[in-house]
Amino acid sequence: MSDQSNQGMRLDKWLWCARFFKTRQLAAEAVQGGKVHLNGQRTKPGKAVKIGSRLTIHKGPYEWDIEVTVLPRQRRPASEAKDFYIEAPESHERRQRLNERIRAERAAMPVSERRPNKRDRRLIHRFKQGH
Numbered sequence: 086m087s088d089q090s091n092q093g094m095r096l097d098k099w100l101w102c103a104r105f106f107k108t109r110q111l112a113a114e115a116v117q118g119g120k121v122h123l124n125g126q127r128t129k130p131g132k133a134v135k136i137g138s139r140l141t142i143h144k145g146p147y148e149w150d151i152e153v154t155v156l157p158r159q160r161r162p163a164s165e166a167k168d169f170y171i172e173a174p175e176s177h178e179r180r181q182r183l184n185e186r187i188r189a190e191r192a193a194m195p196v197s198e199r200r201p202n203k204r205d206r207r208l209i210h211r212f213k214q215g216h
Contacts, residue, residue, distance in 0.1 A: 092133070093134055096128060096130055103157075104163050105149075106144075120143045134153055134156070136153055140153065151173070
């Protein structure tokens with residue numbers, strides 16, 4: 086049996102195992118759509134990822150700059166999956182600032198622009214039914 090660290094692992098499978106995407110299909114679509122770059126280049130889902138490979142992952146408003154440290158044999162729990170890579174400190178800081186900004190914008194949003202919660206829906210139903 087050959088050593089897996091020399092051989093590498095499919096990019097889409099690694100992204101799925103590291104829990105960046107819920108399915109391999111979603112990971113493959115993100116790679117094909119240019120949302121994932123391997124060592125600064127656009128790539129294909131079947132490209133081999135090796136230990137030390139650098140990935141840039143765009144998902145929604147978020148972006149990760151990471152270095153691959155582990156090639157897992159299978160998908161692991163999220164608590165273990167975060168050990169499969171090292172994230173650049175600047176990348177982590179950027180995501181934290183973005184999270185804080187999104188939270189602040191949501192808190193500042195008037196109630197009328199938010200989706201109704203359970204209590205709001207009940208009040209709407211009562212109003213429409215005339216109770």
